[in-house]
Amino acid sequence: MYISFWGLSRKSLSVSGAIAGFIVGFVHTLSSNCFFASLLAFFVSTSKATKFRASQKAKFEEHFKEGGQRNWVQVLCNGGVSTQLAILYVIDNGTKEQIIDFRQSYNSSWLAMAVLGAICCSAGDTFSSEIGSVMHTNGPWLITTLSRVPRGTNGGITFWGTLASFVGGAIVGFGYYITLLLSVESELLKDCPPQWLIVVVCGLAGLVGSTIDSLLGSTFQFSGFDKETKHIVEKDGPNVETISGMPILDNHSVNLLASFLTSLITPRLAYTAYWHIYLAHEVG
Numbered sequence: 001m002y003i004s005f006w007g008l009s010r011k012s013l014s015v016s017g018a019i020a021g022f023i024v025g026f027v028h029t030l031s032s033n034c035f036f037a038s039l040l041a042f043f044v045s046t047s048k049a050t051k052f053r054a055s056q057k058a059k060f061e062e063h064f065k066e067g068g069q070r071n072w073v074q075v076l077c078n079g080g081v082s083t084q085l086a087i088l089y090v091i092d093n094g095t096k097e098q099i100i101d102f103r104q105s106y107n108s109s110w111l112a113m114a115v116l117g118a119i120c121c122s123a124g125d126t127f128s129s130e131i132g133s134v135m136h137t138n139g140p141w142l143i144t145t146l147s148r149v150p151r152g153t154n155g156g157i158t159f160w161g162t163l164a165s166f167v168g169g170a171i172v173g174f175g176y177y178i179t180l181l182l183s184v185e186s187e188l189l190k191d192c193p194p195q196w197l198i199v200v201v202c203g204l205a206g207l208v209g210s211t212i213d214s215l216l217g218s219t220f221q222f223s224g225f226d227k228e229t230k231h232i233v234e235k236d237g238p239n240v241e242t243i244s245g246m247p248i249l250d251n252h253s254v255n256l257l258a259s260f261l262t263s264l265i266t267p268r269l270a271y272t273a274y275w276h277i278y279l280a281h282e283v284g
């Protein structure tokens with residue numbers, strides 16, 4: 001509840017966003033302290049990223065809001081998938097912390113990494129768009145054609161944005177990792193695979209999620225340049241010059257779909273990474 005009020009006071013959340021955020025946070029906290037820590041790391045870090053050079057973003061974003069104020073739709077599209085997966089985690093594992101070990105606890109490890117994947121996708125996409133759009137001196141490249149497009153175009157990628165997407169995911173993973181170290185008995189940690197690998201996998205999940213979001217946005221989300229307002233818009237009009245995409249999905253549905261797909265991919269990334277650890281241990 002404190003975080004919801006904090007986000008509301010900092011203009012990171014609207015009233016409806018604060019209510020939805022409380023529900024999302026409650027479910028994550030109930031299922032695992034590590035999930036809550038990951039969600040907290042996501043919220044704090046992305047709020048800071050959204051405010052980074054905000055005055056520059058106001059020049060080209062059509063619906064720019066101070067602090068990137070999120071409403072209930074945005075909160076659920078970013079946190080809805082992880083919330084549902086957290087509920088499945090509780091049903092399968094109960095309300096306790098569990099180390100990531102696909103050999104001993106496959107189901108709980110898969111669900112935990114799926115939850116993290118969904119959160120990392122949202123973090124990676126936010127970091128990529130909020131930091132990459134103002135760090136790059138030239139316009140971004142459209143991910144599908146690699147042609148230069150105006151800042152704020154859906155599906156536009158930059159070097160700094162791509163790097164930031166990894167950092168955003170890694171921050172989420174770091175929140176999970178630190179809380180896990182503080183919550184699980186040291187004896188269990190000695191006999192399990194290295195848990196620091198979670199941070200690396202989460203960084204990759206942020207990168208993968210941001211890439212999926214860009215591919216969906218450049219293909220199924222309309223981007224146009226309004227010659228009158230000089231802003232990037234998502235709807236066609238008399239003064240709008242088409243840049244890319246088809247008007248099939250909006251930004252919320254792109255975020256939701258990318259989060260869902262990343263939640264399916266991340267457990268596989270983690271399983272592959274840990275499988276190499278298992279093989280190396282057997283050979284050793």
